[in-house]
Amino acid sequence: MRILVVLPNWLGDAVMATPAIELLAKYYENAHFTFIGSYVSIEALKHHPLCESAIVDETKKASSRLAATYKLAKQLGRFDLAITFRNQIHSSTLLRFTDTVLTVARKSWHSQLLLSHIPKIKTDQHLVQQYVELAMVNVDNFDGDIPPLKLYIQQNRFENPTLGINAGATYGSAKRWYPERFAQVAAYYKDKYDILIFGGPNEVEMAKEIEENLISLGVTNYKNIAGKTTIEELCANIAGCSLFITNDSGPMHVAAAYQVPTVAIFGPTKYKETCQWKNEKSTIVRHEMDCSPCMKRECPLKHHDCMKSITASEVIEAVKSLEL
Template sequence: MGRIGIWNTAFLGDAVLTLPLIRTIKAAFPDSPIDFYVRKGVESLFTAQPELDNVYGYDKRGTQKSIFSAMCYGRELAQKEYSLWISAHTSLRSGVIARWTSAHTRIGYNKPLFNNWLYTTTVDRKFPELEEIDRLMQLVKPLSITKTLDWPEMVLPQSAYDEVDTFWSKHIDSPVLGVHPGSVWATKRWPAEYYADVVAKAIDAGAQVLVFAGPGEESMAQEVIDKSGAQDSDRLIDLSGALTLVQLAAYLNKLNCYVSNDSGPMHLAWAQRTPVTAIFGPTVRELGFFPRGEASTVLETDIECRPCGLHGPKTCPKGHFNCMHSITPDMVWNDAKKKLFA
C-alpha cells in the first residue's frame, strides 16, 4: 500500500471520532504515510498524532466552497498519487474531490446515491443502527482489515501539556470542574442559570471551577459567572476566549470532571479519558455521537419530540425547550460530584 488520504471535513467532533479509523488503518498498513484532511481551523489539534504524516485544513466555508474549487483541489491532490482514499464525509463536494484525486481505491458511503459514481467502493453507513465510530469502521471492511481500534488516543504537542502543568502548579490545589456553556446550535445550550447553579455547588463543595468558551461564546460564559455569584471567588478561573484549540484540549485533559453540552469540546474531553457529564437536549444518544467510556455520562430526558434534528435547530420547534429545562442542576451536580471527588 502506498500513500493514504483520509478525509473528514465535518465538525470538530467528527474529526476526533475519525481517529480510531486512522489508528486502525495505520496498524494495518504501518509503512504507508497517512494524510488527514479536516475542516480549516482544527488541523492544529492533530499535528502531533503519531499515525499521521501530514494534516491539511480545507476551507469549505471560504475560498474552497464551490464545486469548481473542489474539482481543482482534487486535481491538485492527484499529484500526491494516493493509493487509497477514504472519505468519512458524505457531501457532493467531498465526493468530487475524492473522484479527482484519481486514487486507485476510493472508499466512501453508498448514500447519497451520487457517491456510487464518485468512489470505486461504497459501503452502507448503517445509520442509525451503529454508533458513529462503528459506522466509520464500515469504511475499512473492503480492505479485509480484521483488527479495529476503537479509542481515539488523541495526542497533543508536548508543549501544550507542559503549559497546562505549569498553570496547574500555580493555580490548582483542589479537584477541578470544567464547564463549557457554549454551542454553535442554540438549542444545545443548557440554560445559563442551570450552569451557574452547578458552578456555585462545586465551589461550595470545595472544588475549583474553570469556565471555558470559544470565540464568540464569551458572553455566554460571563452570564454563567455572573449568575453563579462567584465573580469574585478565587475558586473560579475564567478562561473564556483565552485559549487556542490545542490549549483547550490540553486543559480538558487535566480536569477531574467536565460538564458540557453536546459539542465538539465534549469529544476532546472524553477522547482523553477525562470524566464527562454531557447534557443532551435536542439530540439523543441513539444518534451515535455520544461520549464513550465508563467515566462518561449522558444526561437526557424522555420527551416525545426528541430528537428534533441531527444537530439541533436554532430554536425549539415546539416553543417549550423542555428537553433542556427538564434536566435540572441537581441531576447534573449529582453526577458530576461523584467524578470530582472520586
C-alpha cells in the same frame, strides 16, 4: 502507504473519526496520512505522528469550487487509499480528481458515480462505528475491536484539581443547558475544584453569564477562558481537567479522548449515536420527551423542555455517581 483522509467538519465529529484513523494505521502497513478538513478539525488532528500533511480545505471560498477542488487534487497527487468521512459531493469529487484507485465514501448518488468503494452504512449506531465501517471496508482481517478516541495534543497540568464547565454547543441553542444552572453546579463543587469556564468565540457572552452567576454565589476560584484559546489550547486545557460538565458538543468528545470524568447533558440529539465513546467515567443526564430527539438547532415547539426540565441537583447527583 500514502492515505488521504477527508475529515468531518465539526470538532466533535473529527474526534470521533480518530478510532477509524488509528485502525487505518494499524491495518495498513507503513501508513502515512494527509488530512484535509475544516480549520478546527485540522488543528485538532494535525498532531498525529503519522500525519505528513494537514491542509485546511478552502475550496468553498473560490469563485468556482469545482475548479478549486480539481487544482487541490492535482497538487495532492495520487494516493494508495483515499477516504472521506464527509457525505458531500465536493469531497467525492476531490477523491476522484486525485486519480487514486482505491477510494472510499459513504454510499450516495455522487459517490456511486465517482468512487470505488461505497458501503451503505447504518445510521442507527454510534458515529464512531459508522466511521470505522468506512475505514475498514477493504480490510478482510479486521477483528472488530474499536479503540477509544485519540488525540496527540499534550495535556495541560493544573496546580489544583480543576472542574471544566462547557455551556456552549456550536450546532445550536437547542443543545444548550442554562448558564445559571452550570454556575449552580460549579458553585457546589468550589471547595473541591478550581473552576475553568470554556467557550468558543461565539460563546463569550454565555461564559460571562456563568461568571456573573458564580460571583453572585460567592465563588472566587474560577477562570474564564472563553474565546481566548486556540483549538490546541482548548484540547490541552480540557485534557488537564479532573472533571468536565458539558453539553453535547465537540469539547465533550475531546474530554472523552483524554478519559476525563464527564457529565454530559443531552437534549434534542441522538445520544446513542453521539455520546462519549469508551470513556470509563462518563454519564449522561437527559429526560425522555415525546418530541425528542428532534435534532433541531432551536426548539421547534418553543418550550425547550428537554433541557429546561433538567435541574442543577440532577447534574450534581450525576457527578456523585461517577465516584471520583
